[in-house]
Amino acid sequence: MTFEQQWIEYDYNPFVLFNSNGKIISLNSEAQFLLGAITAEELFNFATTYANVSFGFKTTFVELDFGRYKFFAITVGYENDEEIGIKLYQIPSFKLNKPKLEGELTNIYTLVDLCISTYSINSDIIFLKDFDPTIPEIIIDSNNFIKILNKIYSCYENNEKILTKIFYRVGEHIKFEDKKYSIFSVEVSSKNINEDKINELKVLAANTSFYMDFQKKVIINIPMITS
Template sequence: MSFFEEWVELDLNPILSFSSSSKIIYSNSEAQFLLNRIKQKELFDLALTYAPKTFGALTSYIDLTIKNYIFYAITVSYENEDEIHMKLYKSAMVKKESKLNIKNINTTNIFTLVDLAISTSKIKNEINFIKNYDPSIPEFKLDASSFIKTLNSVFEVFKNKNNVTCSILLKIGEYIKIDNIKYSLISVEIVANEKSDFSSLNIRETNSFILTYDDSKVTIDLPLIL
């Protein structure tokens, strides 16, 4: 990898390249976090929206929120009809997630942790929990204490809901790069039967997972570290 390639890879702003059919040709590490939250077709459409009218590059200053990202500018460039390139500039208000803390973590059964949090919630609230677990997921390393605290906070948000579905699944074709090593993603999805207010969730930047929320769903993505 050349100096410039490594420089782009380490950039804290998402950088992506698309083919004319919206297929991703390149995405740096930061863009991988964004792709865990939004479909690549939506990002491709965003690039087309802010593309210059002729060959070259154009930077537009915007106020764009995507999940828990806030962007203040976008640069789109293309030199031919086959490829288009995009860089999104993150606001300083954005929660940094590019440095996940994977130190001091232990091998744990994630199903046991989720069941424990569900049991704790059911003691205090009358929620009908629906579980959808992928039994093929092995035990893997994670920060159990932080994960449990986060789950309890999420279930507290859902305490007045009638039905809550908890799914644990392997994200097919998605991964996260930490210290230049690619890890598959295990996703814990908690979905309620109506919209919720997640403003009370306060997740530390040093957590060993990625938490996102949207209307009635909370997603916790964890690197599959065996």
């Protein structure tokens, strides 16, 4: 790999090169992670939509949101009809700015099971679980987490089943007090979602330190701070 290629490979911003049929020819590391949140076909459509009318390069300032990936601009370039490239410029990753870490060392599985048990008392909903069992005990504000998760479940109360997943976010990090920590997520999903309660959830979440994604799935992203 040449020095120039290494610059592209380790760029913080995703870069993808397509052929004329939308097949990926090459991509950098950051783009590989992005493809977990958006399909190659969708990226190719963005490239062709924002491309210059003639050969060359065009940068467009546009807000794009794919899960926790947020972008403020894209550059699309092509010099022939065979290849087209797209680079997406990320909004800087979120950073926890609180001077002191709030919370206590807690088992995340215990908190989630507590919320499920509590919510199941007066409900016929079937709660499905898909947990990565390797998450260690982490420092977290348990009270606020329980409030948030219970509110999330209320957003899906008009369903027969609700799926809760706990998983690592590979390659993603959060900075806290100038240290970088891995992230794991608690994701809740089902078929139907109550939009009014989602709006209430957003208000509640705004008063906490949790970084959340609101889509058809609701995701709480949590730093792996263990001490």
